Amino acid sequence: MLPTARDLLSLSVAFAVPFLIVLSLMPRYARFLAKRGMVVEDVHKVGAPKVPSPAGPLLILSLVVAEVVEFVISPTIIPLVIAAVVLIAGLVGLVDDLFVLGGKEKPLLLILAGVPVVVAELFNPTVYSSRLYFPIFGPTGEHFTIFSILILASMPIVANAYNMMDSFNGEISGFTFLTSLALILGIGLRVFTSPSLATVRLAIAVPLAAVSLAFYIFNRYPAKVFDGDSGALAFGAMYAVVAVTGGVEFAAIVAIVPAILNSFYILSSVRGFVERRKMDARPTYLGEDALLHASKEPSAPSTLVRMLLFDGPLSEKELVRQILLLTAFACLLSAVTSILTWVI
Amino acid sequence: MRLAPLMIMTSVAWFLILVESYVFFEFIVPFPKIHEIGAFTLLALLKVGLTFALGVAWFAIMFLLRYFYVRSRGAARPPS
Numbered sequence: 001m002l003p004t005a006r007d008l009l010s011l012s013v014a015f016a017v018p019f020l021i022v023l024s025l026m027p028r029y030a031r032f033l034a035k036r037g038m039v040v041e042d043v044h045k046v047g048a049p050k051v052p053s054p055a056g057p058l059l060i061l062s063l064v065v066a067e068v069v070e071f072v073i074s075p076t077i078i079p080l081v082i083a084a085v086v087l088i089a090g091l092v093g094l095v096d097d098l099f100v101l102g103g104k105e106k107p108l109l110l111i112l113a114g115v116p117v118v119v120a121e122l123f124n125p126t127v128y129s130s131r132l133y134f135p136i137f138g139p140t141g142e143h144f145t146i147f148s149i150l151i152l153a154s155m156p157i158v159a160n161a162y163n164m165m166d167s168f169n170g171e172i173s174g175f176t177f178l179t180s181l182a183l184i185l186g187i188g189l190r191v192f193t194s195p196s197l198a199t200v201r202l203a204i205a206v207p208l209a210a211v212s213l214a215f216y217i218f219n220r221y222p223a224k225v226f227d228g229d230s231g232a233l234a235f236g237a238m239y240a241v242v243a244v245t246g247g248v249e250f251a252a253i254v255a256i257v258p259a260i261l262n263s264f265y266i267l268s269s270v271r272g273f274v275e276r277r278k279m280d281a282r283p284t285y286l287g288e289d290a291l292l293h294a295s296k297e298p299s300a301p302s303t304l305v306r307m308l309l310f311d312g313p314l315s316e317k318e319l320v321r322q323i324l325l326l327t328a329f330a331c332l333l334s335a336v337t338s339i340l341t342w343v344i
Numbered sequence: 345m346r347l348a349p350l351m352i353m354t355s356v357a358w359f360l361i362l363v364e365s366y367v368f369f370e371f372i373v374p375f376p377k378i379h380e381i382g383a384f385t386l387l388a389l390l391k392v393g394l395t396f397a398l399g400v401a402w403f404a405i406m407f408l409l410r411y412f413y414v415r416s417r418g419a420a421r422p423p424s
Contacts, residue, residue, distance in 0.1 A: 132369060135362065140369035250365070257357045258350075264403070265410055302410065304350070310417035311346045322347060329351050333358045 007199040010073050014206035018066040022214035029058045030225040044316050046290050054097045054228020059211055060090035066207035074200040077124050078245050082204050084116040089159050089237030093230030107156035113237045114152040128244045135340030154240045161259040162236030163229055164266060168316055170220035172227060174324045176212035176235045182255035182331040186248035186338035193342050205242045221317040255334035258326050262304040269302040284309060291315055353409050364398045
C-alpha cells in the first residue's frame with residue numbers, strides 16, 4: 001500500500017515540528033541553563049569544561065508537542081499515550097537530575113511509565129496487539145497478561161539501557177537517532193504491508209528521530225549541552241512504547257542490543273543496581289595524552305566503552321564514532337529482522 | 345578491526361534472542377497454567393524451570409563471550 005497525501009502530510013509534520021522546536025530553542029535554553037548555574041563538568045576533556053545540563057525538559061516538551069499535534073491530525077488515543085509515557089519517564093529523570101535518585105528507586109519509578117499503555121489498552125483495545133511477530137515463523141497467540149507485564153518491565157529496562165549509553169559527547173543523541181531509524185523502518189514495513197494499520201503508528205515514531213537528530217547538532221563533540229537523565233530516560237521510554245504500539249518489538253530489541261549488552265555487563269560487574277555516582281571506580285580515565293583509556297581497576301564496571309578501549313586508547317570523538325558504528329550494525333540486523341518479518 | 349569481536353557478540357545476542365523467544369512463546373507458554381494441580385503440576389513446574397533456563401542460558405553465553413573477549417585482550421588482570 002502506498003502512502004496517501006494525508007499520510008505524507010502527517011509524517012512531514014511529525015518530523016518538522018519537533019525538529020524545529022529543538023533547533024530554534026536549544027541555544028536559548030542552553031544559555032538559560034548556564035545563566036542559572038545549571039552546568040556540569042565534561043570530565044572526558046582536559047580542563048573539564050562546564051556544559052549546560054539538563055536539556056531534557058526541552059527535548060520532552062518537543063516530543064510531547066509533536067505527539068499532541070499528531071493527535072490533532074489523526075485523532076486516535078495512541079499519540080496521547082506516547083506523550084504520557086514520555087512525560088512520566090522524563091519527570092522521573094528530572095527528579096534524578098535535580099535530587100539524584102537511588103540505584104533501585106529509579107527503575108521502580110520507571111515502571112509507572114508503562115501504566116498509561118496498559119490502562120489505555122484495557123479501555124481501548126487498539127493500542128497494541130498482545131502478540132509477538134516473529135521473523136519467518138509469524139505471530140504467536142494472544143497473551144495479554146504476559147505481554148502487559150513485559151510492557152511494564154520494558155520501561156525501566158529500555159530507559160536505563162539508554163541512560164547507560166549517555167556518557168560521551170554525541171553518544172545518546174546519535175544512538176537514539178540510529179535506533180529510531182530502525183524502528184521507523186520496521187513500523188513502515190509493517191504499516192505499508194498491512195492495509196488495516198493506520199499510518200499514525202508510523203507518524204508517532206518520527207518525532208523521536210527528529211528530536212534526536214536536532215539534539216545531535218548541539219550534543220556532538222564538542223558538546224554545547226547535555227541532556228541529563230531526563231532526556232535519556234524520556235528517549236528510552238518513548239522508544240519502548242513506540243515499539244509496542246507499532247508491533248515491532250522484536251526488531252526494536254535487536255537495534256538496541258549494544259545498549260542491552262552494555263547494561264548487562266555493567267550490572268553484572270557491579271553486582272546489582274548501583275547509582276553511577278556511587279560506583280567505586282570509573283570504567284575509563286583521561287590520560288595525559290588527552291585520550292581515553294580503559295581503567296585497569298578490577299572494581300571498574302565493564303562497560304562497552306571500556307571493552308572497546310582494551311585495544312588501546314582513543315579520542316572521545318573516535319570512541320563515539322566506534323560506538324555509533326556498532327549501533328549501526330545492530331540496526332542493520334534489526335532491518336534484516338524487519339524484512340524477514342514483514343516482507344518475506 | 346577493533347569492532348569485529350563486538351559485532352560478533354551483537355550477532356550472537358541477536359540470534360539467541362530470536363531462537364529463545366520463539367521457544368518461549370511456541371513451546372513453553374502453551375504448557376498448562378502454573379496454578380494447575382494434580383497430574384499437571386510437574387508440567388507447570390517444568391514451564392517455570394524452562395523459562396528460567398532460557399534466561400540463564402542467554403546470560404551465561406553473553407557472560408562467557410565477554411570473559412573470552414576480556415581475557416584475549418589481557419585486560420582483566422589488576423595493575424601490578
